[in-house]
Amino acid sequence: QVQLEESGGGLVQAGGSLRLSCAASGRTFSNYHMGWFRQAPGKERELTAAISWSGSTTYYADSVKGRFTISRDNAKNTVYLQMNSLKPEDTAVYSCVVAGAWTGLTTRNEAKYWGQGTQVTVSS
Numbered sequence: 109q110v111q112l113e114e115s116g117g118g119l120v121q122a123g124g125s126l127r128l129s130c131a132a133s134g135r136t137f138s139n140y141h142m143g144w145f146r147q148a149p150g151k152e153r154e155l156t157a158a159i160s161w162s163g164s165t166t167y168y169a170d171s172v173k174g175r176f177t178i179s180r181d182n183a184k185n186t187v188y189l190q191m192n193s194l195k196p197e198d199t200a201v202y203s204c205v206v207a208g209a210w211t212g213l214t215t216r217n218e219a220k221y222w223g224q225g226t227q228v229t230v231s232s
Contacts, residue, residue, distance in 0.1 A: 110134035110221050112204045117226030120194055124230070128189040130204030130223055138182040140220070141207045143167070144189045146200035146228075156202070157189060158213055167214050172198075194230045201225040 116128040128144065143158030157178040158167040166178055177190040187204060203226075205219035212218035 110206075112206065112221055112223035114202065114204050114223045114226040117202060117228045119229045119231065122194060122196055122230055122232050124194050125190070125192045126194065126228060128191065128202055128204075128226060128228075130187045130189075132185040132187075132204075132206060132221075137161075137185050137206055141210050141213055142180055142187040143205050143207065143213055143219070144178065144187075144202055145205060145217070145219075146198075146202045147225075148197075148200040151200075153217065155214065155217055158207075158210075159187065160210060165210070191228070194228075196230045196232045198228060199230050200228060202228055 111133045114130045139161050141160050144156045145153050146156045147153040156169050159178045159180050163180055175193045180187045204223040206221040207213035207219045
């Protein structure tokens, strides 16, 4: 059974930092792309960042470019999201995903597996 377990969410003041982790289990994901979506109350789900299976290609939403960094450790089946200079508008539930197709993930929000999500709250 495939499982994606996110951790690292919490409450932080504006300007602070958080590091999210997503540990995948149940199979090896080194051949899959991984990413982070976020969804705030009343807003559509947004692909925040993605990383290709090799780690050589990344994608960032315009709203987080220069502040967030996605990385992965294939030996640990884990993907990370380092979030710096956090803003109140970054408040959302962040969910980890695994995808088979890069174009599908980055243009159609398509993913093969989804995590349950972790809450990130940024206070002003």
